[in-house]
Amino acid sequence: MYLKELTELSGVSGYEKRVREFIKDKIKDRVSHIEEDVLGNLIARKEGKTDKRIMLCAHMDEVGFIVSNIEDDGKLCIMPLGGIDPKVVVGKRVTVGEKEIPGVIGYKAIHLQRGDVYTPPKMDEIRVDIGVTKKSDAEGKVRIGDFVAFSVESMVHGDWFSGKALDNRGGCSILIDIINNNIELYYDTYFVFSVQEELGLRGAGISAEKINPDFSIVVETTTSGDNPEFSSYRRSTELGKGPAITFAHSGYVIDERLFKWIIDTAKEHNIPYQIKRRTAGGTDARRIATTLAGIPSAVISIPARYIHSPMSVLNLEDYNNTLRLISILLTKEVQL
Amino acid sequence: MLTDLLERLSSIDGPSGYERDVIECMRKEAGMIPGVFTEVDILGNFIVRKEGKGKKIALFAHADEIGFVLTRREEGNYWRFSTIGGIDPKAIISQRLKIYTRDGDIAWGIVGMIEPHLQTDEGREKVPSLDDLFLDVVEGGERVNTGDIGVFSSKPFSLSEKYFTGKALDNRASCATLLYTLELLNNFTSKSDLFFVFNIREEDGSPGAKTSAYRLKPDLSIVLDVTHGDISIPSMPKIETGKGPALGVGPVIDYGYLEKLKNLADKISVSYQLEPINGRSGTDTDLIQITRGGIPTLLLSLPLRYMHTPYEVVNIRDIEETARLLSYFLARGGE
Numbered sequence: 001m002y003l004k005e006l007t008e009l010s011g012v013s014g015y016e017k018r019v020r021e022f023i024k025d026k027i028k029d030r031v032s033h034i035e036e037d038v039l040g041n042l043i044a045r046k047e048g049k050t051d052k053r054i055m056l057c058a059h060m061d062e063v064g065f066i067v068s069n070i071e072d073d074g075k076l077c078i079m080p081l082g083g084i085d086p087k088v089v090v091g092k093r094v095t096v097g098e099k100e101i102p103g104v105i106g107y108k109a110i111h112l113q114r115g116d117v118y119t120p121p122k123m124d125e126i127r128v129d130i131g132v133t134k135k136s137d138a139e140g141k142v143r144i145g146d147f148v149a150f151s152v153e154s155m156v157h158g159d160w161f162s163g164k165a166l167d168n169r170g171g172c173s174i175l176i177d178i179i180n181n182n183i184e185l186y187y188d189t190y191f192v193f194s195v196q197e198e199l200g201l202r203g204a205g206i207s208a209e210k211i212n213p214d215f216s217i218v219v220e221t222t223t224s225g226d227n228p229e230f231s232s233y234r235r236s237t238e239l240g241k242g243p244a245i246t247f248a249h250s251g252y253v254i255d256e257r258l259f260k261w262i263i264d265t266a267k268e269h270n271i272p273y274q275i276k277r278r279t280a281g282g283t284d285a286r287r288i289a290t291t292l293a294g295i296p297s298a299v300i301s302i303p304a305r306y307i308h309s310p311m312s313v314l315n316l317e318d319y320n321n322t323l324r325l326i327s328i329l330l331t332k333e334v335q336l
Numbered sequence: 337m338l339t340d341l342l343e344r345l346s347s348i349d350g351p352s353g354y355e356r357d358v359i360e361c362m363r364k365e366a367g368m369i370p371g372v373f374t375e376v377d378i379l380g381n382f383i384v385r386k387e388g389k390g391k392k393i394a395l396f397a398h399a400d401e402i403g404f405v406l407t408r409r410e411e412g413n414y415w416r417f418s419t420i421g422g423i424d425p426k427a428i429i430s431q432r433l434k435i436y437t438r439d440g441d442i443a444w445g446i447v448g449m450i451e452p453h454l455q456t457d458e459g460r461e462k463v464p465s466l467d468d469l470f471l472d473v474v475e476g477g478e479r480v481n482t483g484d485i486g487v488f489s490s491k492p493f494s495l496s497e498k499y500f501t502g503k504a505l506d507n508r509a510s511c512a513t514l515l516y517t518l519e520l521l522n523n524f525t526s527k528s529d530l531f532f533v534f535n536i537r538e539e540d541g542s543p544g545a546k547t548s549a550y551r552l553k554p555d556l557s558i559v560l561d562v563t564h565g566d567i568s569i570p571s572m573p574k575i576e577t578g579k580g581p582a583l584g585v586g587p588v589i590d591y592g593y594l595e596k597l598k599n600l601a602d603k604i605s606v607s608y609q610l611e612p613i614n615g616r617s618g619t620d621t622d623l624i625q626i627t628r629g630g631i632p633t634l635l636l637s638l639p640l641r642y643m644h645t646p647y648e649v650v651n652i653r654d655i656e657e658t659a660r661l662l663s664y665f666l667a668r669g670g671e
Contacts, residue, residue: 073566085452087463091427091645093490102493104501106642106649109564110424111618117424118463129641129649131496133566133578153491155432155444157475162432162446223451228410228470230450281453305472306448309430313446313474 001319002026002176003154003161006169010095010149012064013081013198016040019060023172023193027179031191041207042193048185054330055190055213055295056178057204057284058171058220059197062164063308065148067096067128070139074132076103078148079123082198086121088309094128097146103130150310159316166314167307168197170221174302174323183327187214197284204284208291215258215296215336218285219326221314222246222276222301235277237303239315242272243322246299250282252289255296261334262298262325271325276301296336300326338652339494341365341512346492346502349434351403351420352540354485355380358399362511362534369518381548382534384518388526390669394554395531395662396545396620397511398538398561401504402644404433404486406471413477414470415445417486421539425463427645433471433486443476445486490646498578498651505648507538509638510560513655513662520663527669538620545620549627556593556670558634558662561619562650563611565639572612577639577651579607581658584635586613588621593634596671597661606661611637636662 002022011019020042028034031044042060063082070076076096090107106129107121128148132138154163175191190211195203208216222244225235237244245262247254266273285297302322305313344365350358359382366374366384373385382399402421409415419428428447435443448470450459473480492502514532521530531552535544538561549557565577575582580601585594601608613635616622621635636658641649665671 083452085449085455085460087426088430088449090424090429091431091488091490091642091647093493093647102495104495104642104647104649106645106647107424107426108567109643109645110422110427111643112564112567112569113424117426118465120461120463121426129495129499131494131499131501131649133576155475157444160474162444162474223453225450225454227448227450227472228414229448229464229468230454234454234456236454278454305451306430306446307451308453309449309451311430311432311446313448313472 002173003169004156006173007154007163007165010147011060011062012147012149013061013196015147016060016195020193023176026176030179037206037210039203039206040195041203043207044179044191046179046185046189048187048189050187052187053190053211053213054187055192055208055211055216056175057192057194057216057218057288058175059168059194059284060172061195061198063198064150067142067144067146067148069144070135072135074134074138076128076130076138076142078126078128083308086123089126090121092310093151095149095151096128096130096142101130101141103128152310160313161316162311162313164310164312166304166312167221170302170304170314170319171219174219174326177323178327181327183330185330186333189330194284201282201284201287205287205291208288208295212292213295216288218283218297218299220283220299220301221304221307223281223307224303224305237274237276239303239305239318241274242318243325244274244276244301244303246276249279252286254298257336258296258298258334262300262329265329265332266325269328271321338512338516338655339500341515342500342509343492345508345512346504349487350400351485351487352400352537355400355536359534362399365515377548379544379547380536381544384532386518386521386526386530388529390528391555392529393556393558393666393670394533394549394552395514396533396535396557396559397514398507398544398620399511399534400536400539402539406480406482406484406486408482410470413473415473417471419466421644423644425466425469428469431646432489434489435480435484435486437476437479437484438481439479441476441479443473443480445471445473448472488646495649498653499649500652501647501649503646505640505650506562506643509562509640509650509655513560513659516655516659517662520659521667524663524667526667528666530666535620546623546627549624549631553628554631557624557631558636559619559621559624561637562640562643563637564643565641575609575611575639577641578653579609580654582609582611582637582639584613584617584637585610587615588613588617588625588633589635590632593632593670597634597665600665601661604664606657
């Protein structure tokens with residue numbers, strides 16, 4: 001499991017290099033073929049018992065920002081890359097650009113706020129402070145177009161884990177574990193670590209086109225909402241109750257045969273699972289499913305809390321059960 | 337190194353009423369300075385005395401910081417909490433809080449939020465109030481109790497060559513300034529009898545400073561605190577970081593001593609800024625002035641960005657220059 005290392009890397013959508021290099025280093029000696037495509041997707045292959053192909057896909061990117069302007073006082077204006085709630089950005093440490101320049105996102109002190117304490121900040125008034133007071137000093141360190149990533153130390157708390165970018169380094173870690181565990185694969189298995197998922201599922205389709213798999217499973221880290229501020233009927237998953245199996249999400253109803261196969265396998269092996277109860281949000285499955293002449297796809301996710309924020313949480317039992325379920329599926333054949 | 341000192345002081349946790357670790361840290365720092373006597377009074381204020389012939393001058397820097405207190409257990413390991421000192425809910429969301437349990441263990445909690453995918457239109461438009469925030473105690477959930485204390489867990493670091501960031505720089509930056517001043521005073525024969533007070537509970541309404549001032553009854557009190565830097569406030573001069581301490585001017589400040597301090601600053605080329613105070617300053621100064629027959633007071637504030645957030649920002653040179661000004665002023669007996 002590489003959750004801690006993976007979640008501490010900066011890999012904002014479009015700037016996944018660090019994550020890709022890390023993963024490549026961990027798996028390159030364990031696969032029969034590895035390559036990067038022009039967009040930066042990382043594709044690794046392990047042979048199975050048949051020539052039929054499965055594509056497993058986990059996106060490497062995380063939500064973050066891009067430097068959009070440098071102000072006269074040296075502060076950086078930023079634009080979000082991916083869906084970020086402006087309510088979560090105040091008082092956070094960030095990393096800027098290839099040189100990993102440290103910065104903080106501050107905000108007008110509470111003492112100086114009048115009626116606006118309960119008004120969410122607007123993204124265009126958020127500034128990154130890199131400890132300079134002049135535009136020219138800032139320009140010596142960063143450039144317009146640099147990425148801005150949250151900078152958070154991850155922690156393991158017994159069965160729980162907290163850190164940023166669990167969506168979707170959780171999925172990446174599971175794919176690495178599967179590769180390194182030397183499972184007896186049934187299918188010719190392609191592991192795709194995709195880019196730019198958070199910008200509208202932009203990376204995975206390119207890989208699916210190239211691989212032309214018989215079917216695909218997307219491994220994700222998903223929402224939960226299982227907290228006291230959120231009515232239980234609105235929650236999508238609950239932590240500690242096993243991998244979440246998606247029946248449908250934004251833009252794609254999961255292939256029924258795959259959906260049933262996954263659930264039957266979980267039942268057969270007494271692996272706890274839950275059906276994801278909300279359909280909001282999409283995954284690479286939507287893009288993959290509509291690639292070429294159509295690729296049957298499914299989604300299995302580790303349930304998590306507070307994703308798309310700098311401090312998300314998952315349960316390691318869920319992680320292990322997700323890994324177990326997918327590992328078993330990969331040894332089996334599905335009738336399509 | 338000043339940044340090392342700032343790092344040590346910012347890393348220590350001590351919300352109002354729970355300053356013990358901070359005081360212990362100060363005691364260690366002050367222990368390295370020759371020729372001083374130290375004492376912790378009955379309330380927990382830490383006092384460093386540097387004897388000299390002349391006026392009795394007391395310097396104050398509050399040692400406490402803002403914090404949190406667990407109030408009510410919800411389903412599972414979720415807790416409601418309240419704040420010690422004023423904290424913006426926006427600065428609390430998605431933070432990892434360190435919790436000190438009654439048994440002296442550490443527990444960890446995450447201040448949660450609703451994922452954007454699940455938010456309602458109504459929820460999207462509004463920042464939750466403190467009452468609606470919740471803490472997900474991911475470690476030590478079975479060990480925490482109502483009344484346990486929490487703090488931001490942000491680690492301090494050098495933001496650049498000139499700026500330093502971390503939690504509790506309000507007011508550990510001033511504590512560092514006083515310790516540095518003590519160090520600089522070794523180069524002088526002081527013409528004043530000096531008491532450096534690292535007082536408790538400023539964020540809790542100043543009882544620490546008031547009681548120390550009562551006991552010491554100094555001829556002059558100098559309070560060190562922080563003020564909002566690099567932000568425009570309507571009808572106020574903009575106080576900027578990197579331009580020296582902000583000297584308070586107004587009814588809570590002794591005009592005669594302020595003139596002397598300004599003259600000295602001009603003479604030794606320390607830049608300073610003037611910060612008008614409309615009545616009360618919101619610092620320990622306000623109470624000290626009206627303690628035990630009245631005490632002349634001065635207020636020096638370090639400009640600081642993003643007050644009461646996990647990453648407050650100060651300028652290193654402001655600290656150095658403030659300490660330089662103070663050391664001259666004290667060595668000359670408040671002249």
